[in-house]
Structures are given as structure tokens and as C-alpha cells.
């Protein structure tokens with residue numbers, strides 16, 4: 189299937205000289221939820237701003253549903269809804285007028301039934317006549333989403349959708365994103381919150397210092413890079429690891445009360461049996477043991493650290 193967005197050899201240097209993006213190559217599949225993860229300043233906003241035509245690239249090419257974002261800007265932009273990071277400034281306009289205006293900007297005919305459905309899905313219907321400036325921060329954010337959806341885009345960008353929002357809004361947002369996906373909308377979100385990517389995304393891209401260092405199916409990523417840990421609570425604390433155990437990837441934690449063994453989930457053998465035999469050979473007894481799989485967060489932190 190043709191990708192809905194295709195980014196090729198994209199570069200961006202700001203006039204300050206800062207190289208914010210370096211040779212980005214990325215294809216977004218139609219109908220997927222793609223999470224772009226990266227630390228502050230990695231280039232996430234720059235990348236989506238270029239795709240949305242707000243920032244101009246210094247090199248490379250971006251196609252949105254077959255339309256070049258520079259030479260065929262209007263057609264490309266009409267496919268996209270963008271929920272930006274910042275709250276817009278206060279306005280005296282009502283919620284309804286603001287959202288209807290956003291739809292009009294794209295030359296779409298009026299469709300009050302559709303706008304009502306959008307406002308209802310965002311729990312904004314009873315605020316439709318309220319002035320934006322009188323709304324709470326969370327409500328304003330909901331209005332931003334309604335504005336982005338007003339022209340029925342096929343692609344929705346959410347830049348840090350849940351940064352600083354309360355639990356209710358976060359839950360509503362996730363539900364809305366899932367519903368939109370069911371309707372065939374492609375969703376690209378940037379986030380610092382790994383649990384958001386873990387919960388929502390089909391694929392994850394990791395960006396660090398302007399470079400896309402990894403793009404992977406979420407499940408594959410977690411599988412491929414996932415390490416498991418076995419934690420053993422010791423009967424008697426150890427002051428140091430006995431020399432005979434150095435062959436194992438072991439760490440002594442919790443003031444010597446806990447031994448942590450890290451192993452690869454994909455290795456032929458986990459080495460656990462040998463470890464337990466070796467422990468017993470050293471008269472090291474444990475009273476409890478637990479195993480845990482590393483989360484996307486740990487994977488992400490490790491990746492970005494390796495890159496640094």
C-alpha cells in the first residue's frame with residue numbers, strides 16, 4: 189500500500205545555524221497510529237511542522253497522500269489536522285464560531301451535524317456558546333482538537349497531546365484517537381510519555397538530536413530490545429559479589445539484599461538454571477524471586493543514552 193506520508197532525505201537548519209533535522213527518511217502507513225518519541229529539543233515539532241507546511245525544509249521532500257507539501261501545498265494541507273502544542277491566545281469568539289471558522293478555512297461546505305458530533309465527542313457540546321477566553325486550560329485544549337478535526341482530515345497530528353492535562357482529558361483523548369483510527373484516520377503523535385506510545389501506538393519512531401534513530405513496530409521493538417530481569421531477594425545480604433559469579437550479568441542492589449540478573453529474552457538459553465546452581469554452590473540462598481520485562485521507557489532511555 190502507498191504510504192500516506194513519505195519523508196525523504198529531509199533536512200532542516202534554522203537560520204540560527206542549528207541543524208534541527210538530519211536526513212530524515214520515514215513512511216507513515218495509512219490508518220496507523222505512529223508515535224514519535226524523543227527528548228526535549230530532539231526535533232519532533234520541527235518534523236511535524238514541516239509536514240504540515242508551517243516550517244520550510246532546507247532539503248529533502250515530503251509527500252502527503254501523493255501531494256508535494258511545497259508545490260501542492262493546499263491539497264497536502266487539506267488532508268491534515270494539526271493539534272499544536274501551545275494553547276492559542278484568548279479570544280472573545282465562541283467555541284462554535286471558532287471551530288466553524290476552522291472548517292471554512294479549508295473551503296469545506298457547512299456541516300453543523302458533523303461539528304456537533306466532534307464537539308460532543310470532546311465533551312464540548314455544552315460549551316459551544318462559551319467564549320474561548322472563559323474556558324479552562326483543559327477545555328481550550330479540547331477546542332484545539334475540535335479545530336483540527338473541523339475539516340474532516342484524513343491525517344491527524346497531535347503534538348504532545350497529553351502534556352500537562354488531567355487524567356480525564358488524557359483518557360478522553362486516547363478514546364478519541366482510537367475512534368478516529370477506527371474511522372480510518374492516520375494518527376501521528378509526539379510524546380515524552382512512553383506509556384502513551386506503549387498504550388496507543390502501532391509503530392514507534394525514536395528521534396534524537398535531529399536524527400531518526402529507529403522506526404519499528406511497537407511489539408517488535410519491545411520484543412527485540414526487551415531484556416528480562418530476574419530479581420532475587422537474598423536471605424543474607426552480601427557485601428560484594430563472589431568472584432565465581434562474575435561470569436553472570438549480575439548486579440547487587442538494595443544494600444546487598446537483592447541480586448538482579450539481566451538476560452536476553454531471545455538468547456537460546458536464559459542462563460537461569462546455571463545461575464541458580466552457581467548461587468547454591470556459593471551457599472547463597474534467596475527467599476523470593478520475581479521477573480520483569482523492560483518497558484518501552486527503559487528501551488527508549490537506553491537507546492537515547494547509547495546515541496549520546
Ligand SMILES: Nc1ncnc2c1ncn2[C@@H]1O[C@H](COP(=O)(O)OP(=O)(O)OP(=O)(O)O)[C@@H](O)[C@H]1O
Nearest residue numbers: 202204206208226227228229230231232233234235
Ligand atoms: N525557530 C527556531 N529557530 C532556531 N532554532 C529552533 C527554532 N525552533 C526550534 N529550534 C531548535 O531546534 C531544535 C529542535 O526543536 P523542536 O522544537 O523541533 O524539538 P522537540 O523535539 O519538539 O522538543 P520538545 O519536546 O521540547 O517540544 C531545538 O534545539 C530547538 O532549540
